[in-house]
Amino acid sequence: MSFFQIFKGKFNLNKQQFTIFNGPNQYDYNQVDKWPRLAMKGGDPYIRALMRTISASESNYSQPYHVVYTGKKVSDLREHPDLCIKIVSGPNKGSCSTAAGRYQMLSNTWYLMAKRYHPQRNWFMFSESYNFRPKYQDTVVYGWLSDSKYWNADISALLRKGKLNQVLRLLSVTWTSLGYGIETNSMTKHLPTVYKKVLQDELSLLGDNFDRKK
Numbered sequence: 001m002s003f004f005q006i007f008k009g010k011f012n013l014n015k016q017q018f019t020i021f022n023g024p025n026q027y028d029y030n031q032v033d034k035w036p037r038l039a040m041k042g043g044d045p046y047i048r049a050l051m052r053t054i055s056a057s058e059s060n061y062s063q064p065y066h067v068v069y070t071g072k073k074v075s076d077l078r079e080h081p082d083l084c085i086k087i088v089s090g091p092n093k094g095s096c097s098t099a100a101g102r103y104q105m106l107s108n109t110w111y112l113m114a115k116r117y118h119p120q121r122n123w124f125m126f127s128e129s130y131n132f133r134p135k136y137q138d139t140v141v142y143g144w145l146s147d148s149k150y151w152n153a154d155i156s157a158l159l160r161k162g163k164l165n166q167v168l169r170l171l172s173v174t175w176t177s178l179g180y181g182i183e184t185n186s187m188t189k190h191l192p193t194v195y196k197k198v199l200q201d202e203l204s205l206l207g208d209n210f211d212r213k214k
Helices: 045-058 107-117 134-145 155-160 164-171 188-209
Strands: 083-086 122-124 127-129
Touching: 045 134, 045 155, 045 188, 107 134, 155 164, 164 188
Parallel strands: none
Antiparallel strands: 122 127
16 A cells, blocks of 8 residues: 555446456566566666566556556556545555555545656646556656655665665655555565666666766
């Protein structure tokens, strides 16, 4: 579970709106292909690796961009699904979650961050909407994690210094499965290993085109 608070969405869950999508049952935490690459192109490899690590904990499925809370899958990503799904266990049992996408963003958090970091916006009947397709999920979260003023910390610089645990602690208020929040899961303890492998992958994609000592 993630993002500040549990939010009651504008729609109740309709069984026709999603299909069951089961992720893999067993993992080799050293296999980088278990942690899908981003749809977004370019950017800081350290931030990109962090994004893949967050999604390993929040949406550990082969099609993470389409996942909503409980592991179901939606096909329409023209905007945030905003499905209100009842929480049946854990500290927020009985509340409603609208968490969706690779980073399990609640609908209110998505709209808040999309206003800041989304490259485009759409208008319909005087209402704002933001495309939720994979590259835009990545773009918004990338912009958010890169915003040192928002976090009061330079996340990229911390990662370059090897301070992953400090970064995970900082982000755990938002993504509570990262190891210091109220809802750790089976992936939490493996996140440092996942980060190491995906960072190697991200750096290998760039070769000599990126200053690793920056």
